Each structure stands twice: as structure tokens, then as C-alpha cells.
Amino acid sequence: MNDIGNSPSARDIESIIHPYTNLDVHRTKGPMIIDRGKGVMVWDDEGNEYIEGMAGLWCASFGFGEEALIDAAVEQMRKLPFYHQFGHKSSMPSIELAEKLLAIAPKGMSKVFFANSGSEANDSQVKLQWYVNNALGRPEKKKILSRIKGYHGVTIASASLTGLPANHAEFDLPIANIGHVDMAYPYRGMEPGETEEEYSTRLAELLEQRILEEGPETVAAFIAEPVCGAGGVLVPPAGYFPKIQAVLKKYDIMMIADEVICGFGRTGNMWGCETYDIEPDSVSCAKQLSSAYLPISGVMVNDRIHDAMIEQSKKIGTFAHGFTYSAHPVCAAVAVRTLELMEERRILEHVREVMPVMQRRLRKLGDHPLVGDVRGVGLVGAVELVADKATKRAFDPKKMVGANCSEFAVRHGLITRAMTDSLGFCPPLVITEAEINEMFDRFEKALDDTEHWVTKEGLR
């Protein structure tokens, strides 16, 4: 790909540090250059067509080329291309967006702070917890518990919340005051004979034990994704969040819901919090907030958090946090239009209509000899490939079975995402039933190719 002197591929290799890419391999493999998109399809620069089975990075809910969002951006760009929110300034798109967002927000959310990415939202969550506990006169209550395999971003604080080894060791993370507890991962976490409810009870007990070890007076908050996304699409077992929240309430620990993937219809409800009975004190959202057409994120908080912030401002003055691009008017205008389109086009109803097809086709993959586990809800799901279905033995991670499977999928015209050996599906919410079927038809071919390759290489 990269041997043609001044080709786009060669220019990419010579100039770009790619996020989440093996930088050494990239030097020979080069980039896949995506050139254009329409609906759930994208095309590379050689004209090959792909179903975008991940909506990019779990985000382009309206697919590609949605004219209504493009128009919203252009219109706002012409009127006021930039303004900020520092020192009491505001702009109409941000006011409209805040109202719209709070009107549909999980119960109790009363104010919103805008940022530009999921990472910034979660970084702000950490700072707000520290700020608020200072305000409440309990400066020792600062620890935030997150979950192993959870994904919350890559800035210093949000990467610390993230519970994946690759985000920690080589970056000297996590920072102090952030700890990790077990993920709810039924396929690998449940004991033989244990029910989902029993597993949830055990996880809640483990959380309580950890809180007691840390000292409840030192633990400020617990953060979780309703469905853990980048950790492998891990759907919580029955009763999990209510049991977890009962423990949190007992020790006056706040619940932060990271809705960066689940928010705006992904699980079949507006929020993952609704699907899984979560009553959050604060919520991070991003990605589908603007269908990813422009970067914008939000941290919504309840009155308890906001009242404490007001008290602190009375005492010390300015709330010294915020970004140049907080509530950027063009991003906010696109987000407003995205939320309008969700209503106008009845996206939630559409998701509920097509999600049984998605889940049925996913479940069917469970018959394949490589597939150890199938999980999903709404329009998100994953299959976990294993070397031995009976014992759940995983492949040697160095063999990159998941990554190879996703390469085979590309050859069949499907972009999916390998998370170690779990392959994720998170298509644009506007995907049709026929497109869902086509997506899985293509993936089944990739699975068969993977099976042949695994057998040929003797990887079992």
C-alpha cells in the first residue's frame, strides 16, 4: 500500500501519529483511507464499499451525509462561527441544546456543563467530584471507583478511570484517588450454577467490601457505563445496577453514568440508565449527541452537585474550569438538530423496530464453532471468539485472532471492531432491517474465513 512514493498512503505514514494503532505495523501496512459516506455505507479511496458496522466509533447515529445536520452547521457557521461561555457569555445554540438535553435527561439532572469529547466530560466529572466534596466540607472524600475493562477516555484523569492495562502501565497511570473493581462480565465472571441475580449480588458485595477497605468516608463516586462498550460490549447481568446503587447509597457515594456510547437511543431507550434502572447523580454524554458530525460532549448533574457548586462560588468566586470550545455554537447547533431529528424521524421507535433483527442475527452467530459468547442489547452487540467453546479457553492474544477476523470482514465489505477477540457491532441507528441482514451476511463470511485460517495455522 505504501510503496508508491508520494501516494496518500505514503504521505500519511510520513506525517501522522495514529491513535489506537500499532505505530510500527502502520509503517508497512499504511492507512485505510475513507473517502466518502452515505447512510450506513462508506467508501475507501479505491472505491470499495463498506457497511460501517460500528457507526465509526459508536457515534455516527444518523449515518453519513445527513443533509439536515450539514445545513444546521452551515447556517450557524454563517451566523456566528464561534463564541464561548467564559465570564457569563452565552450563545443561543448552547441555551437551546441545554434545554433540550435536560428535557430528555435521566431523572434528576438539572444542569449541564459542555465540553468537546467523552474524555473531557469524564475528566470534568472527576474534577467536579473533587470540587464538590471540597465545597461540602469533606475534603477526604475524593476517591472514585471505576471498573476493570471500563472505558472512560484517555486524558490523564479519564484514562485513569479507564480500566484497560494498555491505557495505564506505559503512561504511568492511574493517578491517585482512582481505583478499579471487578467488571460485570457474565461470560467469564459467573460461577458455575450461579444465576445472574446471584452474580450481581456477589459483585455488589465485593464493591461494598472494597468501599469498607478504602474507608467509605474517602470514596466520592462510582463510575460505570450502562453497557461497557470498548471493554467488549459487556451487558450487565439482571439486577446489577440496583444492587450496586443500594451499596453506593448506603455510604453516600455518588453514581456517575458514562452514557457516551449508550446515550441517545443505542440500547432501545433514550439512555442506558433507563434500560438498566440506574439513578445517576451525574451523566456524561458525547458521540451520538451530535451524531459525531462535530465534537461536543456534556456533563449533566443533579441539584445536589449543582447546589454545592453554587455554595463554593459564593465562598471562593469563579468556577475555574471550562474549555475554549465549551458549547461551541456550531457544534451545539448540530447537536440541537440531531436531537430534533431523533424526534422528527422517530428514531427510538425505529431502533425498537429493528433491534430484534439485530439481536436475532447476533444470537445466531452463537452456533459458529469460533463463537464462545454472544451479547448485546438494542443496536449494540459483540461476539467473543474462543479457541475452545467447552472450556471457554481464549486464543493466545499474540495471534490477534479478533484483529484478523475484522480484516476478513473488511474483505467482505464490513467494518467492525476487534476488542481483543471480541468483535463489536454498533451500526448507525438509522440502519434498516435489510442492511442489518446484509451486515451479518458479510460477517458470517468473515467468521468462516477466520475459522479456515485458525485451522490452517493450527491456532487451537
Ligand code: PMP
Ligand atoms: N466513555 C465511553 C463510554 C467511551 O466509549 C468513550 C470513547 N469510546 C469515551 C468515554 C471517550 O470519548 P472520547 O474518545 O470522545 O474522548
